Amino acid sequence: MDRTTFRAIDGDGHIREPDAEIWKYLDEPYGSSEITLNYPFFPSLDGFQRGAFGAAAGAHKRREGVIDAGAWQRLLDEIGLDYAVLYPTAGLGVGMIQDPDWAVAVCRGYNSWLDAAYRRVDPRLVGVALLPLQDVDAAVKELRRSVTELGMVGGMLPANSANMGVRSPLGDELFWPLYEEAQRLDVPLAVHGAPSVGLGIDFNRSVTFANVLEHPLSVMIQLTSMFLEGVFDEFPDLRIAYLEANTVWMPYMMDRMSGKKRRGRTDSADLMHSGRVLVSVEGADPGLPYAVDRLGEDAIIYATDYPHETKERVAEELDEALARTDLPESTLRKIYRDNAVRLYNWQGPKGEAATQPAATATA
Numbered sequence: 001m002d003r004t005t006f007r008a009i010d011g012d013g014h015i016r017e018p019d020a021e022i023w024k025y026l027d028e029p030y031g032s033s034e035i036t037l038n039y040p041f042f043p044s045l046d047g048f049q050r051g052a053f054g055a056a057a058g059a060h061k062r063r064e065g066v067i068d069a070g071a072w073q074r075l076l077d078e079i080g081l082d083y084a085v086l087y088p089t090a091g092l093g094v095g096m097i098q099d100p101d102w103a104v105a106v107c108r109g110y111n112s113w114l115d116a117a118y119r120r121v122d123p124r125l126v127g128v129a130l131l132p133l134q135d136v137d138a139a140v141k142e143l144r145r146s147v148t149e150l151g152m153v154g155g156m157l158p159a160n161s162a163n164m165g166v167r168s169p170l171g172d173e174l175f176w177p178l179y180e181e182a183q184r185l186d187v188p189l190a191v192h193g194a195p196s197v198g199l200g201i202d203f204n205r206s207v208t209f210a211n212v213l214e215h216p217l218s219v220m221i222q223l224t225s226m227f228l229e230g231v232f233d234e235f236p237d238l239r240i241a242y243l244e245a246n247t248v249w250m251p252y253m254m255d256r257m258s259g260k261k262r263r264g265r266t267d268s269a270d271l272m273h274s275g276r277v278l279v280s281v282e283g284a285d286p287g288l289p290y291a292v293d294r295l296g297e298d299a300i301i302y303a304t305d306y307p308h309e310t311k312e313r314v315a316e317e318l319d320e321a322l323a324r325t326d327l328p329e330s331t332l333r334k335i336y337r338d339n340a341v342r343l344y345n346w347q348g349p350k351g352e353a354a355t356q357p358a359a360t361a362t363a
Helices: 019-023 034-038 050-056 069-079 090-096 100-119 136-148 173-185 207-228 249-257 268-272 288-295 311-323 329-344
Strands: 008-014 081-087 125-127 155-158 189-192 240-243 277-281 300-302
Touching: 008 240, 008 300, 008 329, 019 034, 019 100, 069 081, 069 100, 069 125, 069 311, 081 329, 090 100, 090 155, 100 125, 100 136, 136 155, 136 173, 173 189, 189 207, 207 240, 207 249, 249 268, 249 277, 249 288, 277 288, 277 329, 288 300, 288 329, 300 329, 311 329
Parallel strands: 008 081, 081 125, 155 189, 189 240, 240 277, 277 300
Antiparallel strands: none
């Protein structure tokens, strides 16, 4: 199986969100006041200037400069992907916003901008809503608006708020109205890391050090909270994805949580095999066969992480993944396509494309 005969679906790609473009979609009083443009819309993820780090490493010589819908269209066409589900970059720090009113405003502005700048340009580019957990009632309304009016396929939950704007773990009953709404709308919520502040590694001086640890540590914390507090028992149809930490951390956490005192009754192994809890894999993760053995083939989706990964690396890793022989083709089809369709409950731009048989690639 290769990219000439099989078209994968990217379950976790990223965009870059310019403040000046989001500003045009802000509600009052923010949208008419240019003073808001004097400050970054989202907090720094961890004090590192990622662009400066990339420039020093020569990344500008290997990456496209401007990431917009056109760049994403080129990736889909050249790599041979059918669709991409898009998450923010700077907006991954949304949980650290201290002002609830601003959190609500910037999430609404971001979601409206994302719809206009991507889905309306190309229906293959679908968004996941940014949600202001600082105001749960507003987050419920924004999830509903984003799904029913903007065609988004889920909502994002920040895995780490650094004990700043969102000061409770995701298992807290405070967030249960949002889980109820996601279950009612039949859309998933995705727990996505990025900020490393407050995870016990603030002493480090390397963005690479932070990047290695920030994603797994933060999603481990939130999975533990949600499982032990009974979220998956209270909302039996809720689907949750824990993204960008790869796969083998989940079997480890299953074992750590097994037999622990908790509010819910669901066994950790049963939960992971239910297809309601998913993790993501980038490329040809060497631990994938073990993860499939422990979690089942319905628990993993493919993620390019573009543009945080170069187009060339995405192509190379996908080729390696589709050529591997340690998993059956039927399992690879689930991981690199079908599970994303099921997770996001999205039928494609005309209601049928995402569930059709794989098309022939154009590149």
